[in-house]
Amino acid sequence: MEVTRRDLIRGSATILAVGSLNLSSSAREKDPLPSWNDGPAKQAILDFVKTTTDKSNPKFVPPDERVAEFDQDGTLWVEHPLYTQIIYCLDRVGPLVREKPELKESEPFKTVLSGDREAIAQLSARELFEILLATQSGMTVEEFSADVKSWLATAKDPRWKRPYTDLTYLPMQEVLKYFRANGYKNFIATGGSTGFVRASSQQDYGIPSEQVAGTSQAFTYGYNKGGQPILTREPKLVLNNLGAGKIENFWLMYGRRPYAAFGNSSSDDQQILEYVKAGTGARLSVVLMHDDATREYAYGPAHGLPDTKVGTLSQAMYDQAKAQGWTVISMKNDWKQIFTWEK
Amino acid sequence: MEVTRRDLIRGSATILAVGSLNLSSSAREKDPLPSWNDGPAKQAILDFVKTTTDKSNPKFVPPDERVAEFDQDGTLWVEHPLYTQIIYCLDRVGPLVREKPELKESEPFKTVLSGDREAIAQLSARELFEILLATQSGMTVEEFSADVKSWLATAKDPRWKRPYTDLTYLPMQEVLKYFRANGYKNFIATGGSTGFVRASSQQDYGIPSEQVAGTSQAFTYGYNKGGQPILTREPKLVLNNLGAGKIENFWLMYGRRPYAAFGNSSSDDQQILEYVKAGTGARLSVVLMHDDATREYAYGPAHGLPDTKVGTLSQAMYDQAKAQGWTVISMKNDWKQIFTWEK
Numbered sequence: 001m002e003v004t005r006r007d008l009i010r011g012s013a014t015i016l017a018v019g020s021l022n023l024s025s026s027a028r029e030k031d032p033l034p035s036w037n038d039g040p041a042k043q044a045i046l047d048f049v050k051t052t053t054d055k056s057n058p059k060f061v062p063p064d065e066r067v068a069e070f071d072q073d074g075t076l077w078v079e080h081p082l083y084t085q086i087i088y089c090l091d092r093v094g095p096l097v098r099e100k101p102e103l104k105e106s107e108p109f110k111t112v113l114s115g116d117r118e119a120i121a122q123l124s125a126r127e128l129f130e131i132l133l134a135t136q137s138g139m140t141v142e143e144f145s146a147d148v149k150s151w152l153a154t155a156k157d158p159r160w161k162r163p164y165t166d167l168t169y170l171p172m173q174e175v176l177k178y179f180r181a182n183g184y185k186n187f188i189a190t191g192g193s194t195g196f197v198r199a200s201s202q203q204d205y206g207i208p209s210e211q212v213a214g215t216s217q218a219f220t221y222g223y224n225k226g227g228q229p230i231l232t233r234e235p236k237l238v239l240n241n242l243g244a245g246k247i248e249n250f251w252l253m254y255g256r257r258p259y260a261a262f263g264n265s266s267s268d269d270q271q272i273l274e275y276v277k278a279g280t281g282a283r284l285s286v287v288l289m290h291d292d293a294t295r296e297y298a299y300g301p302a303h304g305l306p307d308t309k310v311g312t313l314s315q316a317m318y319d320q321a322k323a324q325g326w327t328v329i330s331m332k333n334d335w336k337q338i339f340t341w342e343k
Numbered sequence: 344m345e346v347t348r349r350d351l352i353r354g355s356a357t358i359l360a361v362g363s364l365n366l367s368s369s370a371r372e373k374d375p376l377p378s379w380n381d382g383p384a385k386q387a388i389l390d391f392v393k394t395t396t397d398k399s400n401p402k403f404v405p406p407d408e409r410v411a412e413f414d415q416d417g418t419l420w421v422e423h424p425l426y427t428q429i430i431y432c433l434d435r436v437g438p439l440v441r442e443k444p445e446l447k448e449s450e451p452f453k454t455v456l457s458g459d460r461e462a463i464a465q466l467s468a469r470e471l472f473e474i475l476l477a478t479q480s481g482m483t484v485e486e487f488s489a490d491v492k493s494w495l496a497t498a499k500d501p502r503w504k505r506p507y508t509d510l511t512y513l514p515m516q517e518v519l520k521y522f523r524a525n526g527y528k529n530f531i532a533t534g535g536s537t538g539f540v541r542a543s544s545q546q547d548y549g550i551p552s553e554q555v556a557g558t559s560q561a562f563t564y565g566y567n568k569g570g571q572p573i574l575t576r577e578p579k580l581v582l583n584n585l586g587a588g589k590i591e592n593f594w595l596m597y598g599r600r601p602y603a604a605f606g607n608s609s610s611d612d613q614q615i616l617e618y619v620k621a622g623t624g625a626r627l628s629v630v631l632m633h634d635d636a637t638r639e640y641a642y643g644p645a646h647g648l649p650d651t652k653v654g655t656l657s658q659a660m661y662d663q664a665k666a667q668g669w670t671v672i673s674m675k676n677d678w679k680q681i682f683t684w685e686k
Contacts, residue, residue, distance in 0.1 A: 064551060141594055185553075198598045208407060209598035210528075211553075216595050221587035221614055229618045231594050238581075238595065244564035251484055251574050252559050252581065253596050255541045255552035271564055275572045 032178040035171040035337045041286070042334065044327040045175060048284040052259060053182050059282040063183040067258045069250065069272065070176070072190040072197055074264040075288055076205060078157070078167040080297040085192045086128065087164075088151055090120065092135035103134075133217065136193060137235040141219060144233055148199035162341070165204050170342075171335045175262070176205055187258070189250050190214040191242045191268050195233070213253045215241040247272040260284040265300060265313045270320070277324050285326040289313045292332040295342075375521040378514040378680045384629070385677065387670040388518060391627040395602060396525050402625040406526040410601045412593065412615065413519070415533040415540055417607040418631055419548060421500070421510040423640040428535045429471065430507075431494055433463065435478035446477075476560065479536055480578040484562060487576055491542035505684070508547050513685075514678045518605070519548055530601070532593050533557040534585045534611050538576070556596045558584040590615040603627040608643060608656045613663070620667050628669040632656045635675040638685075 036042040052061040073079035093112040096103065103109045108127035111119050123131075136144065152165055160167065176186055186207050190197050194214035201207045216239040219231040239249045246268060250256070261276040263269025264287060277285040291298050300314060313321075313328065321328050329335075337343065379385040395404040416422035436455040439446065446452045451470035454462050466474075479487065495508055503510065519529055529550050533540050537557035544550045559582040562574045582592045589611060593599070604619040606612025607630060620628040634641050643657060656664075656671065664671050672678075680686065 064545065067553075141598075187553075194595070194598065202407065210410075210530075210596070212598070219591045219594050221591055221618070229614070229621050231591060231618075248562045248564055248574060251562050252537070253553070255484075255538065255555070271572070275564070275574075278572050 032181070033171065033174045035174055035335060037334055037336050039334055041327050041329045044284065045178075045286070048260060048282055049178065049182050049184075051282045061259055061281065065256075065259070066179075066182070066184040067187065067254070067256045068179050068184045068260040069187050069189050069258040069262070069276070070172070070205075071246075071263040071269050072188050073192060074290065075262050075269075076168055076172050076176075076188070077164070078296065079264075080290070080299055083192065084164045084167075085196045086132070087155070088148065088196065089132050089135040091151065091155065092147075093131065096135050109134075132193070133235040133237075136195070136217065137233045139233055140224075141195065141231045141233060144195050145199045148196055152200055160339075165200060166339065166341060168204055168339075169335070170337055170340050172262070173205070173340075176207070179260070180206065184260070186211065187250070187254065188212045188214070189241065189246050189272065191246070193217070194241075213239075213241060213249055215239060215245075242268045244271045247275045260286070262286045262288065264288040265290060265317060267314070267317070270317060273326060274320065274324065277326060285321075285324070286329060287313065287317065287321055287326055288329045289331060291330055292335075292338070295338050296331060375524070376514065376517045378517055378678060380677055380679050382677055384670050384672045387627065388521075388629070391603060391625055392521065392525050392527075394625045404602055404624065408599075408602070409522075409525070409527040410530065410597070410599045411522050411527045411603040412530050412532050412601040412605070412619070413515070413548075414589075414606040414612050415531050416535060417633065418605050418612075419511055419515050419519075419531070420507070421512075421639065422607075423633070423642055426535065427507045427510075428539045429475070430498070431491065431539065432475050432478040434494065434498065435490075436474065439478050452477075475536070476578040476580070479538070479560065480576045482576055483567075484538065484574045484576060487538050488542045491539055495543055508543060509682065509684060511547055511682075512678070513680055513683050515605070516548070516683075519550070522603070523549065527603070529554065530593070530597065531555045531557070532584065532589050532615065534589070536560070537582075537584075556582075556584060556592055558582060558588075585611045587614045590618045603629070605629045605631065607631040608633060608660060610657070610660070613660060616669060617663065617667065620669060628664075628667070629672060630656065630660065630664055630669055631672045632674060634673055635678075635681070638681050639674060 033042055033045065051057050051059050052066070054060055070076055073083050073085075077084070090112055093109055097109060097113060104113065108123050108131055111123060112131065139147070152163065155164060156162060157164055157167060179186055186205070188197060188201060188205070188207055188211065190212070192214050194212060194216045197214055198209040198212045201209060201212050215237070218234040218236040218238050220234050222230055222232060224230050239245065239252070241249050250258070250272065257279045258272075258276050259279070259282065261269075261273050261284070263273050269287065273285040273287060277283050290296065318328070320326070331338070376385055376388065394400050394402050395409065397403055413419055416426050416428075420427070433455055436452055440452060440456065447456065451466050451474055454466060455474065482490070495506065498507060499505060500507055500510060522529055529548070531540060531544060531548070531550055531554065533555070535557050537555055537559045540557050541552040541555045544552060544555050558580070561577040561579040561581050563577050565573060565575060567573050582588065582595070584592050593601070593615065600622045601615075601619050602622070602625065604612075604616050604627070606616050612630065616628040616630060620626050633639065661671070663669070674681070
């Protein structure tokens with residue numbers, strides 16, 4: 001059954017290619033998504049781009065309006081078992097305590113300094129949030145960015161023994177390039193700290209800092225000892241980019257409903273995927289399912305156990321995807337290769 | 344003395360042009376700022392672009408980093424005697440009261456409905472703010488944008504009897520085009536409501552909505568009666584884009600220090616102009632002085648009377664401009680023509 005479906009899709013791709021006589025032969029032959037297996041997910045992405053960039057199609061989208069949104073953690077790079085940004089913040093507790101020794105004996109810093117992995121894994125969301133704010137505040141915006149860059153250049157993921165920036169997904173890099181080549185402006189909307197993601201978004205994804213929206217702390221304008229104006233990061237939340245906040249803040253920052261949105265099984269992408277799909281014309285909402293325990297990880301919503309028979313996507317999200325025509329990516333079946341360095 | 348100075352500048356421009364043998368003759372001959380009189384302001388703008396786009400110059404700025412910021416009211420279009428957005432909000436009090444008749448007898452709405460211009464002019468900042476929030480809330484983001492567009496298409500400025508969008512400054516339109524042609528990404532940073540400015544920024548300035556940062560109200564994600572997801576404007580301030588807020592929020596939204604910033608004599612541009620000028624390499628901070636009582640208006644900071652001998656720029660801002668090498672534009676002397684339709 002699956003083979004038949006794939007054959008059908010291959011067949012129609014050939015018919016399309018032969019029909020498009022005005023395309024150059026190199027354009028006809030070159031697959032923009034070579035790390036993807038043929039299947040409904042790949043086809044939905046190709047169809048969406050074809051439809052929205054074809055002037056003769058009633059669903060054509062003018063170049064100025066071609067906006068695509070991408071979640072980062074778990075959609076563009078690995079997020080399991082811990083968000084990279086949390087690892088960074090835990091690593092920053094040591095230097096923070098050297099600067100402010102009074103924190104040494106107070107929780108949650110004491111637990112982090114103990115190095116007791118099990119105890120650290122038990123920290124509450126509130127305690128983690130306290131660590132995130134404390135370790136990402138008090139410095140200028142430039143100092144913070146430089147520190148993130150230097151950490152990313154040296155820290156390594158314990159499983160693959162590689163820099164975290166090597167853990168971006170090759171198939172998604174191809175999607176970013178394919179969209180860009182077709183006039184789309186790519187944006188990241190992340191639950192992570194805007195400043196953390198911006199430190200490497202241009203290098204990692206070709207996405208400039210002004211196209212990265214995330215959870216944002218306050219900045220305060222002031223002057224350094226030399227009288228030069230500076231912006232200092234404050235331990236105060238201004239924009240919470242989780243759940244509905246992701247689309248509320250996307251509108252606040254950019255004033256747009258994207259034409260395409262890519263998220264993953266975490267519930268924090270539910271509202272933006274739903275909102276994008278509800279727009280007029282051709283809209284693409286894609287949810288990535290982490291179901292590859294061998295090559296990456298298999299896990300369900302909110303990093304807990306899968307709650308349903310559909311495996312690593314919650315039943316509610318899966319039902320919504322089916323009912324509203326979202327595209328579901330199975331990492332296991334749809335991705336030929338996951339990382340650039342793999343093979 | 345003035346003539347001698349202009350002659351000198353003309354002379355050096357000729358030398359520069361003759362020296363640039365690799366430029367095409369049309370590029371050499373075509374003035375990108377034809378509505379500007381020759382003088383130090385025009386020359387500073389031309390020099391900045393030349394320096395930052397010349398690969399052999401140590402102050403060359405890579406295309407990815409070419410970010411320029413523009414204030415809107417009083418910098419890109421007329422702001423006197425009232426901000427256009429305030430006129431819009433006052434016009435919206437009528438429809439608002441028809442929807443919510445309970446507001447009819449309460450201040451400040453009662454005063455606005457009275458039509459008593461003098462009483463309206465006496466409204467406090469706090470009362471105006473209440474009107475701004477009330478008239479720009481409760482609708483979806485799309486409804487608000489459509490309403491602003493339809494108002495802009497019909498409302499007319501009482502002095503010139505023209506649509507407000509005809510009151511953009513031709514010399515600044517030339518600057519926007521000149522910057523864009525040289526690889527700069529133009530951003531608006533305005534004290535006005537983001538959604539109001541975005542409604543016409545693409546049409547008026549060629550600046551897409553994602554490059555407009557302003558004072559921002561909250562949006563709430565929810566569903567309409569048909570079950571479709573919507574974003575509703577709430578009467579709650581999220582980002583205050585005045586004074587230091589203008590650069591704090593610019594960083595929050597875009598993560599950049601612009602290379603060039605254009606503001607006017609209102610003190611709300613002081614911090615961003617100062618911050619831009621304090622950056623490394625070539626930086627251009629420009630302040631527009633409203634000193635043309637005949638062709639536009641002559642007025643000082645905060646729309647009050649000029650407080651100093653330098654006329655329509657506060658002594659403090661003028662001193663800072665001189666001390667830090669900002670460029671001061673005199674509307675009267677530097678602009679050959681102010682509006683497109685003039686002559």
